[in-house]
Amino acid sequence: MADTKYQTGMIDPLNKGVGALTDPVAPSAAGTLGWNLLDEELSLPAAVLYEDLIQHNLTWMQQFVTEYGARLAPHGKTTMAPKLFARQIEAGAWGITLATAHQTRVAYEHGIRRVLMANQLVGRRNMEIIADLLRDPAFEYFCLVDSAAGVDLLGAFFASRGQTLQVLLELGVSGGRTGVRDSAQQAEVLAAVARWPDALRLAGVEVYEGVLKEEADIRAFLQRAVAVTHELAQAGLIRRTPAVLTGAGSAWYDVVAEEFSKAQIGMPLEVVLRPGCYLTHDVGIYKAAQAQIQTRNPIARKLRSSLKPALQLWACVQSIPEPEKAIIALGKRDAAFDAGLPTPAQLFRPGSSKAPVAVPAHWQLTGMMDQHAYLQIQPGDDVKVGDLIAFDISHPCLTFDKWRHIPVLDADFNVIDVVQTFF
């Protein structure tokens, strides 16, 4: 990936979690910096990615989706890291899924040429951002519609620009998030789309099944999506060939693959799956979800090993003021905490010639403040002020957005790349 003209494209000495740097350096030089984590050459706390595990996960998910004859558009909002987007595309992804106009622009400026924005496009400045990108005929973009009011705002704007916007009808469920609830709402939205034949082009159907919790409900919702897509295709309302049918967060992508890959709508169809958290995985909510997938899905079982946690946070022990309490220099500024606190995994004593070791099973975080974490230990545990601890995480999305630069490590803890985020 080429360096962009944008200043944030530089590796900046003023970001946390990096090594010694006097002046900004180009991303392409990241591998030459010579930093090693265990030699204490990174300012901690730091978030790090492990190259071999990232590569494993990249390959695993692309294989899984390909087995179903589906397309992969990984949800890029998880990482907002264009270097990772590029690797997802190189591994075979059809496009990148995003959530906002800002995110879409970031992806475009870093070379992504197909974005499925799995969200409504609202706000005049946000529409302008997308309209500007669409002046490039090589750029394909989709957004969602679920209300006549929203459709008319889009129609009026893109008509005034003399441009055409591709939209997907979003289906939703009662008690859920966005999306039309029933056929009456659906008809209103379709009638609105029909009012703007030059400005809006219906390309297919979208769902986010993750608002539901039970497999049976999810399958029923997905079957409704297939039926609606068939109905729209038969009515000649889908004006992209192939049509697009898309769903799937990181917890139910196997069920979506099963249901959608059976769809026969009487015209060519691209089934697009949108998991995002698979790339780094975690040891929390997505580990639990993946365990379910490994149990219920035959393709997942067939593939070589499952997803692996590829993102950790390293931090220092700063104080051990009580026999059962160590204070860690890691806080809510550094890690997600909304789906379980980080989990201590490995311990390393600086200067040691040994590799990091697994921490005692009884260690756990009991709380976090903005810049501190409380680690419960037992009297006599071998831990000192200055020791380094690696933490696994739960919920990659809200961990990535705490970091502007994330070093990528090889198996010897050398920094071989620096991934930048654009939140």
Next chain:
Amino acid sequence: MADTKYQTGMIDPLNKGVGALTDPVAPSAAGTLGWNLLDEELSLPAAVLYEDLIQHNLTWMQQFVTEYGARLAPHGKTTMAPKLFARQIEAGAWGITLATAHQTRVAYEHGIRRVLMANQLVGRRNMEIIADLLRDPAFEYFCLVDSAAGVDLLGAFFASRGQTLQVLLELGVSGGRTGVRDSAQQAEVLAAVARWPDALRLAGVEVYEGVLKEEADIRAFLQRAVAVTHELAQAGLIRRTPAVLTGAGSAWYDVVAEEFSKAQIGMPLEVVLRPGCYLTHDVGIYKAAQAQIQTRNPIARKLRSSLKPALQLWACVQSIPEPEKAIIALGKRDAAFDAGLPTPAQLFRPGSSKAPVAVPAHWQLTGMMDQHAYLQIQPGDDVKVGDLIAFDISHPCLTFDKWRHIPVLDADFNVIDVVQTFF
């Protein structure tokens, strides 16, 4: 404040929450961009600061602290915005408080020349960062010590560099966070400091009273801090004149001011207070804390009006899929959610010539996902897809760290500056 040589010093088109920008522009040009929020010239969601309210809060807190003859070192971790640090210094602050070596470097590179790091300094790379800054004799820095192990790591490092580090003895309480619990731990730390007479210089005493919840406990803790400072001064162990005695988060700064301003330790003393959240205030946890302060503190009552909430988030209504539910394009990526969800405050319909109006009292957020918020409304409420809603927040720290650029607005919603953060 001068533009720095660092790339992140530029206003970058690829950051969220800003207006149309083709190329990066210097921070000094922020006021010439001509963006207006109500004219939909910002990409929403956006975090914004209100200039008149920021100025009010700046003045209020400086006056309060000055009334007690104390020094103000606002906690900069809240905003991590050097433009705001500069204004705090211009308003009379003695220095800036920070939590990490990274934060300290950011402040230094933007002109701050006195940092009280209210935290332990751990990790070799973090020590290197501070040691490099200390080569500037105009830079004054303090960090905390609370263990002999930590002191010896600092002593060995700074001795090897031939430099002297100023340290503050941190006092803590049982069940709290960092800090020595009792006189035995304190004696160990002081003995360790004495082992490194050239590398370490004891400058005073630090507490963070916010780990306690009851006023009586807090006063007792503060009185212990005064007694310890007196004891150290009498023993000739404090090697900075004046000595430093410091405490105070954003909830109990009045009580700290009362207790510490009475201290007589037999040598010159600077009492340093460290609130951080006062600058933007909020309508949540700090509004509640400030209400207590206004009740119990005579100086606070004497000052013209109290602190005012100066930070809001603006976002679009993207969908109204059910009569009692609107979905807002605002999520955990944009706002703190650990101390109460954002509170809807004002509504504006684009194109309207009227000013924003207060939202109905029954509106409230019931949940947030990464990029969405659920707003509870009632059937018949006058709200449409595309409307703009301003949200007040609770917990400024974890809202600031979601944004790299924060527009500053005048009373007509014109952007007159852009504040950059360095998390």
